[in-house]
Amino acid sequence: MKFIGIDISKSTFVAAYPQLKGYQTHTYTNDIKGVKKFISSLSVADHQCVLEATGNYGTLLLYMLCEQNIAASLVNPKQIKHFARMMMAVTKTDDVDARLIALYGEKMHPPVYKVPAEAVILMKHKKVVLRQLKKQLTSLTNLRGSFTVLPRIDKNSLKALDKTIAFIEKQIGGLEADIVNIANEEFSKQIKSLTSVKGIGITLATSLIISTAGFTQFENPKQLSRYIGICPTYQQSGTSINIKGTINRNGDSDLRSLLYIASWSAIRYNQACRETYQRLKAKGKPSKVALIAVANKLVRQAFAICKAESIYIDGYISKKEKTSNFSCI
Incomplete structure (x- = not known):
């Protein structure tokens, strides 16, 4: 598989094609005509395109690639930024960025983007x-x-x-009202499952569905927690550095805020969340740290019941939770 790196701007995009030695770049107009010309240079079996998540400017290209069944990956710009630092890049131009993105795809093999349902796109x-x-x-x-x-x-x-x-x-x-109506029409089962969790209301339920494309974009709750940005960071090296940092804050800030607010209600009415909060407070943890742990607990509960297509039962303990702890905290 050959990885094509693409650097997007408002009116144009630069594509970097791998060669025997280095990369060759071409610039295309960021419109239907330019995207069609770019797609004509690709092979469904041999190429995978990699581009940064740069807002609406890359949406046309991404969706036209998916329509033609050409594999495409959407990468967080922070990942490319840190990759460029690792490669000690000192020059930043569109051509250089496209080459770096192509190299990132070759080294990291990012997952193929899955186009969400039409209802999810509309709600987004x-x-x-x-x-x-x-x-x-x-x-x-x-x-x-x-x-x-x-x-x-x-x-x-x-x-x-x-x-x-x-x-x-x-x-x-x-x-x-439009978002709630679409969610109730298209994702009624998931809305029913999510709102059965004590602490999760209709607003948080719809936000979870939008961010996860109906819980189809993530394989486990750890991935979802990392995406939202509620997983703590750690720094440890030898005996001199052992720092427990703050949450990573890499993902959806609105969803992160909704989960934090939901944790206030969850520690009162959700038995598992209340026990988590009380256990951490008894260990001397600050209230904010304990509430973030509760937010992670809500994510795991939401993920589990939506994947199982069931209703939440307060106080229920699964066999997995009895034998292991898969919290990202």
Whole structure:
């Protein structure tokens, strides 16, 4: 298998083709015509494309590759960044980046990207817009609050702010309702399973489904926890360095926040989560550390019941949990 490294930009993308010695690069326009021309140079049996997850600019290329059954891998930009440091790269251009991505594919053999269901793609789009609208709402609400302390307030400005805030709130409510409706229609069984876990509500359940593409993108709960960014980091070397670091924070920050908030409820109503929290607190662990452990517990519970297509039973202990502990903490 030959790995083609691709560096994406808004209007063009650079592809690095492996040769007997080094790589040869070609630049294509980032549109349907350019992608078709690039695909015509590939072989389904011999090539696998590797590109960074750089937002919407690479989506057209990724989906057209998948439509033609050409293997493609979507890689976290941090992985390429650290790989470039390991290779001691001192030059950064589109051509150099494409070669580095191709070399990364050759050395690391990243997994092939799986196109999520249409419903998941639709919910992802809505979630992205929803995130930006909430940021705007917070900004405008803070601005309006700052106006209230002024000795004189321009009524027209205040009126414009109030109308804009009301409009954004209406749009947020509509998008949230759309996401819940799509989730209930397309993933009703998983929604029922997830919301049966004490501590997981409809908002967190839909976010888990969106991030995991209906629990099809991950093979085990450890992978999901790493993706979300709630696994602690460690540094150990010889006898002088032994540091227990913070969580890695590499993944979905919104989902990570929802899980942390859900842990507050879980330690009250979810027996397994409450026992985990109390056990860690008894050992002298800080509350935040114990709550992160509870968030990981919720991820394992959610993963298990969705894969088993069952309903959560509070206090149930599986045979695996009796004999081993597969927590990433």
